[in-house]
Amino acid sequence: MFENRERTDINELGEFGLIKHLTQHVELLSEHSVKGVGDDAAVLDAKNLSTLVSTDLLMEGIHFDLTYVPLVHLGYKAVQVNLSDIYAMNGVAAQITVSIALSSRFPLEAVEEIYKGINLACKKYNIDLVGGDTTSSKQGLVISITSIGYAKPEDIAYRNGAKEHDLICVSGDLGAAYLGLQILEREKQIYLENPKIQPDLEGKDYLIERQLKPEARRDIVALLADLGIKPTAMIDVSDGLASELLHLADQSGVGVTIYEEKIPLDPMTYETARELGLDPTVCALSGGEDYELLFTISQADYAKLKHDVDVTVIGHITDKNSGAKMISKSEKVHELKAQGWNAFMTKNKDKPGT
Amino acid sequence: MFENRERTDINELGEFGLIKHLTQHVELLSEHSVKGVGDDAAVLDAKNLSTLVSTDLLMEGIHFDLTYVPLVHLGYKAVQVNLSDIYAMNGVAAQITVSIALSSRFPLEAVEEIYKGINLACKKYNIDLVGGDTTSSKQGLVISITSIGYAKPEDIAYRNGAKEHDLICVSGDLGAAYLGLQILEREKQIYLENPKIQPDLEGKDYLIERQLKPEARRDIVALLADLGIKPTAMIDVSDGLASELLHLADQSGVGVTIYEEKIPLDPMTYETARELGLDPTVCALSGGEDYELLFTISQADYAKLKHDVDVTVIGHITDKNSGAKMISKSEKVHELKAQGWNAFMTKNKDKPGT
Numbered sequence: 001m002f003e004n005r006e007r008t009d010i011n012e013l014g015e016f017g018l019i020k021h022l023t024q025h026v027e028l029l030s031e032h033s034v035k036g037v038g039d040d041a042a043v044l045d046a047k048n049l050s051t052l053v054s055t056d057l058l059m060e061g062i063h064f065d066l067t068y069v070p071l072v073h074l075g076y077k078a079v080q081v082n083l084s085d086i087y088a089m090n091g092v093a094a095q096i097t098v099s100i101a102l103s104s105r106f107p108l109e110a111v112e113e114i115y116k117g118i119n120l121a122c123k124k125y126n127i128d129l130v131g132g133d134t135t136s137s138k139q140g141l142v143i144s145i146t147s148i149g150y151a152k153p154e155d156i157a158y159r160n161g162a163k164e165h166d167l168i169c170v171s172g173d174l175g176a177a178y179l180g181l182q183i184l185e186r187e188k189q190i191y192l193e194n195p196k197i198q199p200d201l202e203g204k205d206y207l208i209e210r211q212l213k214p215e216a217r218r219d220i221v222a223l224l225a226d227l228g229i230k231p232t233a234m235i236d237v238s239d240g241l242a243s244e245l246l247h248l249a250d251q252s253g254v255g256v257t258i259y260e261e262k263i264p265l266d267p268m269t270y271e272t273a274r275e276l277g278l279d280p281t282v283c284a285l286s287g288g289e290d291y292e293l294l295f296t297i298s299q300a301d302y303a304k305l306k307h308d309v310d311v312t313v314i315g316h317i318t319d320k321n322s323g324a325k326m327i328s329k330s331e332k333v334h335e336l337k338a339q340g341w342n343a344f345m346t347k348n349k350d351k352p353g354t
Numbered sequence: 355m356f357e358n359r360e361r362t363d364i365n366e367l368g369e370f371g372l373i374k375h376l377t378q379h380v381e382l383l384s385e386h387s388v389k390g391v392g393d394d395a396a397v398l399d400a401k402n403l404s405t406l407v408s409t410d411l412l413m414e415g416i417h418f419d420l421t422y423v424p425l426v427h428l429g430y431k432a433v434q435v436n437l438s439d440i441y442a443m444n445g446v447a448a449q450i451t452v453s454i455a456l457s458s459r460f461p462l463e464a465v466e467e468i469y470k471g472i473n474l475a476c477k478k479y480n481i482d483l484v485g486g487d488t489t490s491s492k493q494g495l496v497i498s499i500t501s502i503g504y505a506k507p508e509d510i511a512y513r514n515g516a517k518e519h520d521l522i523c524v525s526g527d528l529g530a531a532y533l534g535l536q537i538l539e540r541e542k543q544i545y546l547e548n549p550k551i552q553p554d555l556e557g558k559d560y561l562i563e564r565q566l567k568p569e570a571r572r573d574i575v576a577l578l579a580d581l582g583i584k585p586t587a588m589i590d591v592s593d594g595l596a597s598e599l600l601h602l603a604d605q606s607g608v609g610v611t612i613y614e615e616k617i618p619l620d621p622m623t624y625e626t627a628r629e630l631g632l633d634p635t636v637c638a639l640s641g642g643e644d645y646e647l648l649f650t651i652s653q654a655d656y657a658k659l660k661h662d663v664d665v666t667v668i669g670h671i672t673d674k675n676s677g678a679k680m681i682s683k684s685e686k687v688h689e690l691k692a693q694g695w696n697a698f699m700t701k702n703k704d705k706p707g708t
Contacts, residue, residue: 034404038605039513040442040589041408041503046400050388054395055485055500057453061492088394099411099498131409138415139491144453144498146409149395159393235394251392 008108010136018108018134022115026129030094032150033128042130044095049150052093054085060140067191068184071110073212075117078143081238083125084216084291086149088236090157092221093149095130096122100144101137114143125218155225157234157295162252166232166296166317171220171310173264174241175280178287179272180204180211186276206268214291220311221293227304231295242285243338244294246324252296255322256336258315260329285326286339362462364490372462372488376469380483384448386504387482396484398449403504406447408439414494421545422538425464427566429471432497435592437479438570438645440503442590444511446575447503449484450476454498455491468497479572509579511588511649516606520586520650520671525574525664527618528595529634532641533626534558534565540630560622568645574665575647581658585649596639597692598648600678606650609676610690612669614683639680640693 013021023037035043044051058064058078066074079096086093098118102111111134122129127147187199201208216236224231233252235244241263249256263284273280296317297305305311318325324336367375377391389397398405412418412432420428433450440447452472456465465488476483481501541553555562570590578585587606589598595617603610617638627634638644650671651659659665672679678690 034507035512040439041406041445041501043443043507043510044400044405044407045507046398046405048402051398051400051405052395053398053449053451053485053500053502055451055453055487055498057455057487057489057496057498059455059489059491059496062455062490085394089397091395095407097407097409097500099409101411101413101416101496131407133409133411135411135413136416137413139413139493139496142411142413142455142496144409144411146407146451146500147395148407153388153397153399156397158389 071113079121091151162233175283176210180207234295255318425467433475445505516587529637530564534561588649609672
């Protein structure tokens with residue numbers, strides 16, 4: 001990486017020089033941002049709203065593999081993963097802080113690529129980069145992002161508000177990011193065995209894009225506001241539909257029943273799963289990294305939402321004793337189990353997630 | 355480490371289990387904390403105050419050496435380093451988020467030790483732990499902390515408010531943490547050469563404590579409020595007095611003049627520097643990690659502060675063209691240069707800092 005390109009040693013700039021270099025063009029856009037990079041702390045103004053804060057730590061070799069993840073996409077995705085948590089509270093994201101640690105194998109140009117992705121995401125989602133830290137690393141690349149957002153207290157959607165008979169909804173479609181990862185891993189293996197073979201990603205663009213360049217669903221938060229719907233509970237799908245449903249059920253003290261035939265799958269997800277000998281439903285239930293929003297609404301709100309093609313009702317909330325269930329296409333009852341990727345089980349590289 | 359003690363594999367708990375295990379006894383104390391760990395994001399209430407946010411990324415092998423840093427101290431210090439940035443804005447810290455990545459050499463008991471230190475710091479400083487992330491690492495330990503605090507907009511002390519003729523003040527004393535590190539490094543070398551020799555830290559307790567267990571100066575923020583003083587500019591001393599003075603001068607567009615004889619040094623700092631053949635003044639100027647507060651006040655406020663033994667006036671603000679200067683004990687004029695530790699220059703292990 002970067003062997004044949006321009007290569008500037010980060011030591012030439014030093015820590016303060018690097019921060020200045022990376023943030024010199026940052027302009028604060030949000031009305032909630034008073035002071036960004038350059039002092040001991042950023043200064044924010046909540047303007048009578050509640051403040052939402054979420055943080056993620058992304059480690060090279062655990063959460064991303066630089067053999068096939070371009071640095072610009074890594075920066076973009078690192079931001080999206082974090083914003084997704086703010087949207088999952090039914091809030092509007094406004095700021096991030098970014099800390100990056102790099103080992104000496106990364107030149108300045110590498111950091112610039114990561115920041116290009118970060119800045120792209122910030123611009124597209126109206127996010128101010130208000131602080132951070134850069135340091136060296138003995139352990140490869142580490143990215144830590146904290147995102148900050150705002151919401152009226154009464155609009156916040158927690159995980160614990162789902163009530164019996166509520167409808168379970170999910171945005172977009174599921175399982176594609178997981179299959180994108182399978183394709184990238186397959187091509188990596190082929191490349192490692194024979195570097196002359198070009199990667200064959202034809203016809204898989206949607207899956208690859210879902211894996212490398214996810215988009216947090218700010219638009220769904222806006223849609224729900226437009227429709228006058230407050231979700232009774234909400235969570236983002238980062239570890240797989242099953243794991244998130246179990247979180248909602250557990251924290252709300254309820255049961256869930258979903259219908260396999262209702263789970264939204266893109267045709268490319270379905271076909272590719274079949275090609276790879278995988279069950280498309282399992283990819284949706286346990287794959288993760290979809291960054292879609294999973295939420296519950298009261299039945300009274302169903303009419304407002306039923307014509308929206310980007311939201312699918314996949315089931316309903318039941319009483320706690322009914323447990324967490326999926327009714328299969330053949331009308332069999334399956335108990336839902338969390339098989340989402342676990343960041344501590346690194347041996348199982350097939351289970352992605354953050 | 356932990357070879358002869360209880361050793362529980364973190365995999366047994368899994369990511370969600372670990373978070374639950376570590377945060378199960380967390381009670382929210384701040385009126386600014388609405389919802390802590392357990393949802394997609396923490397929910398905070400600024401209550402009409404400005405919000406202050408600061409973040410740090412601490413890497414094993416760069417910022418700390420586990421051969422002589424006990425994990426409980428590491429957790430405690432990681433929090434202090436972060437709180438110090440909030441106090442340096444003249445704010446009150448209220449919350450932190452903590453993300454930790456660990457390689458498989460760390461058992462559950464190691465994480466518990468780190469959290470013991472984190473919780474101790476939180477309890478002592480009235481801080482709520484409201485969120486975070488735990489993940490595995492291919493190598494070593496990574497700690498990322500974001501701290502959140504509050505202040506009235508008009509009370510915030512930026513780095514850019516120092517005016518000509520203002521007095522330059524510093525809390526506590528300087529250089530001790532740097533010398534503590536020198537002692538610890540010396541004993542580490544002796545130990546590596548002959549593991550049978552016990553470390554000789556006698557009479558160096560203050561220096562070791564300043565290095566391993568610094569205390570952020572919340573009390574100075576409270577003192578200034580009590581005295582009715584708003585600093586015209588403020589910064590915390592993490593990279594050494596010289597580096598911080600240059601930041602204040604640069605951002606305020608002014609010059610600084612300090613007097614060597616006024617720089618507060620503990621007698622133990624002075625004696626140990628001499629013992630080790632180091633210049634005590636250089637230890638204060640360039641050592642770093644003191645986490646004292648460096649601030650400027652208008653001369654009109656001097657009378658309110660002059661009897662406080664924990665704050666020393668070390669110089670005054672001059673016009674920009676006069677530059678950044680120190681008048682030595684022999685009345686020579688030295689130009690101040692930033693020689694604070696640079697996180698990218700890891701070869702120079704003698705320069706500590708975060």
